Amino acid sequence: MCGIVGYIGKRNSINIIFDGLKRLEYRGYDSAGVAVINDENEFNYYKKAGKVKELEKDFNGEILDGNIGIGHTRWATHGEPNDNNAHPHFDMNKHISVVHNGIIENFKTLKKKLTQEGYTFSTDTDTEVLANLIDFHCKTTHDFEKAVRYALTEVEGTYGLAMLCNTEPDKIIIARMGSPLMFGLGKDEIIVSSDAAAIIKHTKNVIYLEDGEMAILKRDGFQIKTINDVDIQREVQKIEYDLEQIEKGGFEHFMLKEICEQPDTIQNTYRGRINFETYDVKLGGLDSVREKLFNAKRIIITACGTAWHAGLVGEYMLEHYCRIPTEVEYASEFRYRNPIINKDDIVIVISQSGETADTRAAMKEAQRLGATVIGIVNAVGSTIAREVDCGTYIHAGPEIGVASTKAFTSQLMSLALITLMIGKHKGTIKEEEFKEIVDELKILPGKMKEIIGKMNEYKFVAEEFKDSLNFLYLGRGMNFPVALEGALKMKEISYIHAEGYPAAEMKHGPIALIDENMPVVFVAPKDDTYDKIVTNIEEIKARKGKIITISTDHDEEIKAYSDYTLSVPKTVDIFAPILNSIPLQFLSYYIASARGNNVDQPRNLAKSVTVE
Ligand code: M6R
16 A cells, blocks of 8 residues: 655665656555655655656656655555645655655644644645644754654654655655565665565665664664664564566566466465375474464454455365364454454464555454464565464465465465364364375366466456456355455456355345346356255356356366356365366456456555555
8 A cells, every 4th residue: 555665875766766666556556756855955856646657757867866765656545646646745845755655644633733833735645744744843853853753753643654854865764653664775775665576676685664663764874763762773684585576577467477376376385384295284383373273262364355255265174174163354344343352262364465454453453352363474574474473474475466366375275284284183184084185285286287278268258258247256165255256356357346155145135136147157166065056056047147167177067057167177175265266367367358457456456455
């Protein structure tokens, strides 16, 4: 939710900032802007509604010359995404420049106070209020750092901030409360960013800022402090991935690349965690809570969006294979509904980015109530990963496409591994079945490759349905959340209205929607629910709905009921959601592409939602 980049060093900052902003654009892309301090200690800036490349096309490199600067790509919260509301923002005297990720909740009160002091405002944003507030404190302190500190003690809300002051042009000050921020240490230069993607090209040595901290960054060094002026020592960490992992590598879109990476990413999730000789599961990150997990009377899973769908599959897994009562909560609801949690409960938080504000707040609430909180996270070193009691990384690698794909299947794999670990220990998974599941793991990536190899089939079906106005997705058991996820993918990138339901729920209402124009996607593998779902398919067929089934290879029977079948290889039940999800990802991808949509950056969305 908004990307921040800053540069201080010997090179011209502008190209570094543009390059960084493009890499962070998945965080928000309503508008973008840059500000640099030039040799005369004046601000030169340019900001504009739209994408970074629009801004770059228009800007005049010479005017923006300077080796200290900040940039921003925005996902609007306060004020519509026009040129004026784009960041950076300035105080009315053009003395301070600020880029901001987050929300200043008491900005109206602060604005009133500053107005009484004679300040005027030219935008609708909360950020401009902060710029003026810093200027206000500069007037009395004559010290940029102190002014920032005083201003931040008055601010309520969340922020990741990078700030410049043209009377102290040798520093960038950054601060963090609730919105991620880090800086990379190069040779005689420092690069600030909301995440590692904008830094990795320049250095792999990074420092993460924690909540309540600020850092004063200069060409020759840095200082970290709390907002209350207490010095902090922090270790340098290494970014764990390479530049090529965040580039498209010849694919038309990141989403397509990420769908196709899944045979590898799934292996990265289980690599080193399964012993195929001894049939053991070891999740090192969960060592400290093994006994608690084995004795758990209740597990609560909390997450948002796609990660919440993974949690729903996890509920089926943990209840079916481990016999542990499991509940799944929307993180955004969990924190506000006074949940009944006690110290024996295990709470699992799932997050690709590790930065989702609602998920983080749910985690904190669970910790406050005394539960043990386990994270299933992708982004290494992210806020949630650092703040959970313990956890397991899914190791899917950077996911850039806004629509989550490979992270989803790796989240499912992580949940399966936890299930296997508990189920084996408790004996709720019989030895023979356990071995069958583990053996299946060895051939699962090959089966995923087979599914990916059928791109032309997905394209063909996508072409048939690209002009549909609605879609229904139906599944049963563990494949009901797969249906929900299929519908979410369709909605978010194709902008076609889509809903997921448990297949048998249709007859209780939604069946009224069925006519010859309604495509209905059934997730219908050959499992225990098969006969029931065939009956549900017949009910739709009788009402002339168009039926697309995700079926099991060689299932000839289901073809008779379906208008289109997209089949996947047979697998054990616990991995079926992983295989069944892939054709649904492709279907939404090809429909969105055929409609000419920006697949990687769908309208109104951002990759990580760091505001409530
Ligand atoms: O980073 P997180 O996994 O915490 O994100 C949660 C949701 O915002 C995310 O899954 C969202 O629903 C995706 N756009 C789905 O494709």
